[in-house]
Amino acid sequence: xxxxxxxxxxxxxxxxxxxxxxxxxxxxxxxxxxxxxxxxxxxxxxxxxxxxxxxxxxxxxxxxxxxxxxxxxxxxxxxxxxxxxxxxxxxxxxxxxxxxxxxxxxxxxxxxxxxxxxxxxxxxxxxxxxxxxxxxxxxxxxxxxxxxxxxxxxxxxxxxxxxxxxxxxxxxxxxxxxxxxxxxxxxxxxxxxxxxxxxxxxxxxxxxxxxxxxxxxxxxxxxxxxxxxxxxxxxxxxxxxxxxxxxxxxxxxxxxxxxxxxxxxxxxxxxxxxxxx
Numbered sequence: 001x002x003x004x005x006x007x008x009x010x011x012x013x014x015x016x017x018x019x020x021x022x023x024x025x026x027x028x029x030x031x032x033x034x035x036x037x038x039x040x041x042x043x044x045x046x047x048x049x050x051x052x053x054x055x056x057x058x059x060x061x062x063x064x065x066x067x068x069x070x071x072x073x074x075x076x077x078x079x080x081x082x083x084x085x086x087x088x089x090x091x092x093x094x095x096x097x098x099x100x101x102x103x104x105x106x107x108x109x110x111x112x113x114x115x116x117x118x119x120x121x122x123x124x125x126x127x128x129x130x131x132x133x134x135x136x137x138x139x140x141x142x143x144x145x146x147x148x149x150x151x152x153x154x155x156x157x158x159x160x161x162x163x164x165x166x167x168x169x170x171x172x173x174x175x176x177x178x179x180x181x182x183x184x185x186x187x188x189x190x191x192x193x194x195x196x197x198x199x200x201x202x203x204x205x206x207x208x209x210x211x212x213x214x215x216x217x218x219x220x221x222x223x224x225x226x227x228x229x230x231x232x233x234x235x236x237x238x239x240x241x242x243x244x245x246x247x248x249x250x251x252x253x254x255x256x257x258x259x260x261x262x263x264x265x266x267x268x269x270x271x272x273x274x275x276x277x
Contacts, residue, residue, distance in 0.1 A: 003227045006150050006182040013082065014064035014267040015142050015152035016050070018043055018259075019131040020118065022072030025160050027122035028194075031252035035159050035192055036120035042256045043068065043118045043157070046263050047079075051086055053264060060084040064267065067138060068117070071131040073124030079117060080138075091116045128162035132171035139178050139185050148181045155188040155262045157255065161213050172220035186222045188245040188262045196249035200258065201232065203242035214248045221246035231265045 008014040020043060026036035033041075047066065054063045060083055068079040079089045096114045132154075139152045154175055162168040178185045191214070199207045199214070201224065208214035221244040224232065232239040235257065247258045 003183040003225045004150070006148060006180075008063055008150050008267055010062045012146070012149045013062055014150050015067075015139070016064060016263050016267070017067045017069070017135045017138060017152060017154045018046075018263070019128075019135060019154065019156040019158075020068065020070045021126060021128070021156075021158035021160070022070045022121040023124055023126040023160070024072070024122055025126075026072070026120075028159070030159075030192060030194055034120065034122065036122040038252050039157050039192065039255070040118040040120040041114075042252070042259055044114060044116055045256065046259050047086060047117050048115050049260070049264060050083060054083045060087075065142070067135075069131050069134055070118070070121060071127050072121055075127055075130040075134065077134065086117070089117050091119065125163045126158070126160060127164070128156070128158065129164045129167035129171060131156070132168055132175065136171045136174045136178070139175050143178055143180050143185070146180070150267060151180045151183045152178075152185045153188065153262055153266060154185065155190065155259060157190045157192065157259070159192050161216070165216060169216070169220050176222050183225060184222070186225075186245055186262075186266070187220065188258065189217045189221045189247070190250060190255055190258050191217055191246075191248045192252075192255050193249040194251075198250055198254065199246075199248040200250065200254060201237055201239055201243040202246060202248070203240040203244070208248060211248075217248065218244055218246055228266055232261065235261045235265045237261060 006012055027034050031038045054061045062082050064083050070076050070078050094114045097109045135154045172187050175185050175187050205215050205218055224243045224245050229239050
């Protein structure tokens, strides 16, 4: 399949589905907070970037559809709409701090306004299979209605194993087998952790042999299509032939980098052929 032969624009919107683990283990420390807090912050940053990337003046161009599903004690569809509808899901705007470059090789902390769409939650088991099932149903419907668009992208952020791994694998593979005329839907798995061997876009399982969870997630992650290697390279990500859309034991900065890559860089929302679309 070609990938990127179909430009993303208002006539051919992209589709991004983000799944967020909200099980009890997400209450564990991670970065400057808990896993739940830092994952929700990363998703909020990406949602803001998506809206800004699609904005032209006062208008938000309908270049993509965004769905966010949380799974833990409950499985909830938190956001589901075309990009111009995303601001209506906004819960609040918080004052927070962000570290930026000081221009001399260091970092400086500045005050910013942070839009909040996704709040941190950490309760219950890990019904990842239900989240992937909902994603597969949505992706199938999306492609049925728009057979010639850039294929949808599903990004799963988790810190552990699915409660029902066999069902999860079935639904993940179902998504990967759904295709538009431009290629198969892509499944990214971002496994977050404080320690362990950190692996980004592995091309085989040699870096985590003997680690069942890593091998499991590796096999339910899409191979990165060769035409998209350029996007990975531009994003500063390590890339070899056979790379999978997968990060294991990644820290907060790597989670943000891969989340931005999967949602913004792969879909090329920032570099549309026609900026008026």
